[in-house]
Amino acid sequence: MSCFPWQQEQWERLCSYHAKGRLPHAILLEGPRSTGKQAFARVFANYMLCSSPRNYEPCGSCHGCQLLKAGNHPDLVDMEPEEGSKTIRVDEIRAFVASTALTPQTAACRIALISPAEAMNQAAANSLLKTLEEPNPGNHILLVSHAPWELPATIRSRCQHLMFPLPGKQEAIDWLTAQQPDDEWPGLLDCVRGAPLKAIEFKQQHGLDSYREEKRRFAALLSGKANLVEVGTAWSKDETGMIANWIFHWTLDLARANESGIMQMHDRELAGWLKDLIPRMDSVKLFSVLDKLSSLQQGIRLRNLNAQMQFETLALELMEAGE
Numbered sequence: 557m558s559c560f561p562w563q564q565e566q567w568e569r570l571c572s573y574h575a576k577g578r579l580p581h582a583i584l585l586e587g588p589r590s591t592g593k594q595a596f597a598r599v600f601a602n603y604m605l606c607s608s609p610r611n612y613e614p615c616g617s618c619h620g621c622q623l624l625k626a627g628n629h630p631d632l633v634d635m636e637p638e639e640g641s642k643t644i645r646v647d648e649i650r651a652f653v654a655s656t657a658l659t660p661q662t663a664a665c666r667i668a669l670i671s672p673a674e675a676m677n678q679a680a681a682n683s684l685l686k687t688l689e690e691p692n693p694g695n696h697i698l699l700v701s702h703a704p705w706e707l708p709a710t711i712r713s714r715c716q717h718l719m720f721p722l723p724g725k726q727e728a729i730d731w732l733t734a735q736q737p738d739d740e741w742p743g744l745l746d747c748v749r750g751a752p753l754k755a756i757e758f759k760q761q762h763g764l765d766s767y768r769e770e771k772r773r774f775a776a777l778l779s780g781k782a783n784l785v786e787v788g789t790a791w792s793k794d795e796t797g798m799i800a801n802w803i804f805h806w807t808l809d810l811a812r813a814n815e816s817g818i819m820q821m822h823d824r825e826l827a828g829w830l831k832d833l834i835p836r837m838d839s840v841k842l843f844s845v846l847d848k849l850s851s852l853q854q855g856i857r858l859r860n861l862n863a864q865m866q867f868e869t870l871a872l873e874l875m876e877a878g879e
């Protein structure tokens with residue numbers, strides 16, 4: 557059991573802190589979604605709770621490792637939203653904070669894993685703050701976050717930050733290919749902003765089909781052959797912001813081609829479909845769409861009932877750009 561190859565540096569850093577007895581009380585593991593931060597936190601918790609680690613990895617066979625495998629180690633406190641809920645309950649955090657005054661039950665320390673940390677509401681965050689301000693020795697908190705900017709500044713400032721950037725594209729392709737050989741990994745990675753674990757999920761859900769479908773819809777829209785309400789409905793159902801991200805890249809590609817010629821386009825398929833239209837496109841409209849998409853992407857988690865309308869406006873503008 558070990559971390560992903562692109563997390564080696566972070567792993568060595570934490571192991572070195574630990575070996576020197578200087579592991580921070582609270583560590584915020586932050587970075588893009590679906591790159592394996594939570595898995596990393598879990599393996600590291602296992603490493604900390606293992607009684608005989610070897611070569612900076614948990615042994616997998618001691619009492620602590622056995623308890624972890626069975627999912628009932630008393631010194632690992634897992635805090636995440638319950639199924640169907642988006643928030644971590646305040647009483648869970650309170651119970652953990654109360655337990656930090658006690659001696660760990662079987663291991664040398666107690667580990668709390670909070671994931672995603674931004675799922676704590678204000679009351680939960682306030683409760684956690686108490687133990688961050690006055691930590692009890694022998695307790696460590698690993699907070700995993702895809703959106704650390706949503707955490708209260710008081711929490712952020714009391715954690716040691718550990719960044720998990722996306723792996724390099726070739727590194728991700730090599731790892732994915734080792735899991736399962738497939739020529740489509742580079743294309744799949746492009747669709748999911750380079751996050752390897754998301755690429756696997758995307759492949760299982762036949763994501764490339766929906767990618768192609770959306771691309772056809774996008775091209776149809778620019779050619780004035782799509783229904784705005786239908787497009788708005790389809791796009792506004794996208795909870796993850798993935799479609800908005802695709803539209804952003806296609807639009808950017810078109811703006812580039814509109815300015816510097818069709819040979820500059822990355823997406824050759826789209827270039828082929830729209831080659832007659834591209835030189836005539838309204839670049840002001842294209843840039844306005846890019847602007848709107850940026851603000852939409854930033855607010856994607858906070859989207860309200862207006863999502864449909866916002867996407868319809870966007871679709872209309874794209875349609876006008878092609879007129």
Ligand SMILES: [Zn+2]
Nearest residue numbers: 606615618621
């Ligand atoms: Zn062990």
